[in-house]
Amino acid sequence: MTACAIESPSTGAEHEAPTTRYAITADGAYAARLALDGENWFPERWTLDGPEPYAVPLPGGQPEEPGTEVHPMGDGRVLIHRLVEQRHAFSLLYPTGPGTGELAVGAVECGSDDTYVTLLPPTPGGERAYALAVCETSTAVWLVAGGAAGPERVAEVPGRCSGGVWLEPAGRMLALDRELAGRTKTVVVDLGRDGEVSPLLEIAPESDDRLLLADPDSGLVVLSSDAASPGQERLGWGVLGSTLPVRFPGALRLPDCTVTPFAIQPGQVLTPETCAVALRVDGPLGTWVATWHPTDLRLRHLPAPEGWLPSSGLWTPEGVLRLPYATAQTPCGVAELTPPTATPPPAGAAKATEPETPRPVPLREAPLATVAAG
Numbered sequence: 001m002t003a004c005a006i007e008s009p010s011t012g013a014e015h016e017a018p019t020t021r022y023a024i025t026a027d028g029a030y031a032a033r034l035a036l037d038g039e040n041w042f043p044e045r046w047t048l049d050g051p052e053p054y055a056v057p058l059p060g061g062q063p064e065e066p067g068t069e070v071h072p073m074g075d076g077r078v079l080i081h082r083l084v085e086q087r088h089a090f091s092l093l094y095p096t097g098p099g100t101g102e103l104a105v106g107a108v109e110c111g112s113d114d115t116y117v118t119l120l121p122p123t124p125g126g127e128r129a130y131a132l133a134v135c136e137t138s139t140a141v142w143l144v145a146g147g148a149a150g151p152e153r154v155a156e157v158p159g160r161c162s163g164g165v166w167l168e169p170a171g172r173m174l175a176l177d178r179e180l181a182g183r184t185k186t187v188v189v190d191l192g193r194d195g196e197v198s199p200l201l202e203i204a205p206e207s208d209d210r211l212l213l214a215d216p217d218s219g220l221v222v223l224s225s226d227a228a229s230p231g232q233e234r235l236g237w238g239v240l241g242s243t244l245p246v247r248f249p250g251a252l253r254l255p256d257c258t259v260t261p262f263a264i265q266p267g268q269v270l271t272p273e274t275c276a277v278a279l280r281v282d283g284p285l286g287t288w289v290a291t292w293h294p295t296d297l298r299l300r301h302l303p304a305p306e307g308w309l310p311s312s313g314l315w316t317p318e319g320v321l322r323l324p325y326a327t328a329q330t331p332c333g334v335a336e337l338t339p340p341t342a343t344p345p346p347a348g349a350a351k352a353t354e355p356e357t358p359r360p361v362p363l364r365e366a367p368l369a370t371v372a373a374g
Contacts (some may be wrong), residue, residue, distance in 0.1 A: 003137050004123065005114060005364075007372070016215045021034050021069065021070070021183045022309040022312040022324060023071055023072055023101050023119075023121065023122055023312075024072065024122070024166055024313075025046070025071070025072045025074055025122045025126045025132050026124045026125070026166070027049075027074070027126070027344055028048055028049065028314045028316075028322065029047070029048060029049040029074070029076075029126075030045060030046065030047060030048060030049075030074070030076055031046040031048055031072050031075070031312075031324060032045050032046065032070040032071060032072040032125075033042065033046070033070060033080045033309065034064060034066075034068055034069075034070055034086060034316060035057070035326075035368075036092075037057075037059075038063075039063075040059075040063035041055075041063055041065070041066055042057055042058065042059040042063065042064060043058040043059070043060075043064065043068075043070045043078055043080055043093055043242075044057050044058060044060055044070075045072065045076065045078050045093075045095075046072075046324065046332055047076070048132035048322075048324075050205060053324075053332050053334045054332060055290045055331060055332035056095050056331055058078055058094075058095065058100045058118065059092075059100060060094040060100060060102065060111070060120055060327060064080075064082070064197065064209055065082070065083070067083070067120050068080060068081065068083075069081040069118065069128055071119050071122060072126070073092070073122075073127075073129065073145065073146075074122075074125055074126020075126070075127075075129055076093045076094070076266070077093060077094045078092070078093045078094070079091070079093075079105075079119070079129050079144070080119070080144050080145050081119055081136070081144075082091055083117075086108055086109065086110045086111070086112075087107045087108070087110075088107055088108040088109075088110065088117045088130075088133075088264070089104070089106075089130070090104075090105045090107065090108075090129075090144045090151065090315075090317075091103060091104045091105060091146060091149070091195045092105060092145065101309060103246055105144065105145050105150060105151070106132060106151045107151065108131065108142055108144065108151050110133065112135060112137055114135060115134065115135045116131055116132075116133070116134045116135075117131055117132065117133045117134075117142075117235075118131060118132055118134075119131050119144075120132060120141075120164040120174070121164055121165070121166065122164060123171035124166055124170065124171045125154070125169070125170075126214070127146050128143060128145060128146030128147070128171060128337060129143075129144050129145040129146060130142060130143055130144065130154075130164075130174070131144045132161055132162075132164065132176075132222045134161060134162070135160075136161050137150050137158070137160075137162070138156055138157060138158050138159065138160075138161070138279070139156075139157045139159065139160060139161035139176070139178070139365060140153050140155065140156050140157075141153070141154050141155035141156075141157070141174070141189060141191070141195060141208070142154065146333050150280065151210075152196055153194025154191055154194075154195055155191065155194075155197070156195060156245050157176065157178060157187065157189060157195070157197055158178075158180060158197075159178040159179055159185040160178070160180075161175070161176040161177065161178050161179075162177050162179075162285070163175070163177040163186075163210060163211065163212070164176060164177055164202070165211050165212070165213060166182055166214070166216070167188065167214050167216045167240065168216045170192075171191075172190065172192040173188055173189075173190060173191075174188065174189045174191060175187070175188050175189075175201075175213065175214065176188075176209045176333075177210040178186060183206070183207075183208060184208040184209065184210060185199065185200075185201060185202050185208075185209050186199075186200045186201035186209060186210060186223075187199055187200055187204075188200040189222040195234065201223060202203070203225050203227040203246055204227040205284070206228075206230075207225050207226050207227035207361045208225065208226055208233070209224075209225040209227065210223060210224045210225070211223050211259050211319035212235075212261050213222055213262070213263070213264050214240065214264070215264040215265070215268075215272070215275055215350055216267055217241040217266050217267055217268060218266075218269060218271065218272035218275050219239045219242070219268050219272055219279075220237065220238075220239055220268075220273075220275045221237065221240055221266060221273035222235065222236075222237050222238065222261045222264065222277060223235070223236050223237070223238065223246065224236070225246070225248075225258065227249040227333040229248075231287070233257060234252070234253065235248070235249075235252040235253075235259060235266055236248040236249075236252075237249070237294050245295070249294075249296075249297075250294065250297075251292060251296055251298050251299055252279075252299070254281060254283070254299070256283060256284060257281050257282060257283040258281070258282040258283075259279050259280070259281055259290075260279060260280040260281075260282075260311055261277055261278070261279045261280075262278055262279065262280055262312065262313060262317050263277070263278040263313050263321070264276070264277050264278075264315065264316050265313055265315035265316075265317065266275070266315060267317030267318075269316075270368075272294065272296070273293065273294040273295050273342065274293060274342045275293065275294070275318055276291055276292070276293055276312055276315060276321070276341075276342070277291065277292050277293070277294075278290075278315065279292065279299070279316055280310055280311050282293030282297075283303070286308055287304055287308075287311075288301060288303055288304050289302045289303070289304050289308075289322065289323065289337070290302065291320075291339040293341075293342035294342075295342050296342065300303040300339050300340060300362070302337055302339065304323070305323055305325045305333075306325065306327055307325040307326045307327035308323055308324070308335075308339075309324050309325060309326065312324055319338060319341060320337070321336070321337045321338070321339065322334050323335045324338065325338075336371070351363050
């Protein structure tokens, strides 16, 4: 039997059908997706913070291309990213009675077909939106919505970057997985210091290490690395700034399955080990949901709701997992699951199943202190 494969949310999404390209604001109030009407693709906004979720279609003057990206903003508008030849055009969409209003915010010009542009996950607060422009030797971080005057290049990072995880509530510290000199390590880009780049995650000199999720409240991070098993990526967890080693629990290894973490429970400020983590599991029997806490010795498996938009969902601080779904009968729905809370393992059990490895490089103290003070 082979061990499970690992996918980051951003990497996995590139291979999904457009109907599963679904993004949720950090506070869970709005979401956006590219939906299908017959053979025509169109943007759709979901409102999730009312008594019942509902969708508002935002079609433009013509159908969208299947690869078009949509991104919910905190004020309910939807940012759309269209590729027009070598221009990456961005507009804000909003409902206007029976029609769709569109406000063009500018474009990112790419001088080469080799440059790949993709939107980053929604920022905390939802006032700004960022994109990565990845070329052969470097990656630019662009502020594409919410700036003073159109798209603005705010950082340049040597190497090819992917992923994108926000580390604190101000939307200033951005973690990226950078491929450089044949190795992938996670770095942090300080958007409040002119894009200053510093190391964040390096478990071993020869390992490939990627940050998949982070919870700004508790500091809990979920990562993938081949440090514990050379040549084979495994899921692990740690705490930002902690001196404790990264753990690679056996509970997160499933034979012949692909495991994709997609949400961490917020609000557990002083107890990261009690945060619940939601995972998508793809195996021979289909796709389902699993939940896990750092103190658990096993996963808790749950059936996915029919029509689930895979790898999408959000935890409430109270431990309710909200999973969006769409079916012919319910075109905009949210299933709520309440898995069991964390239970402490038997004495000595965790140590036996979690091999220790060198700890990750923590977030550098100066930028973190500045964020905490500001």
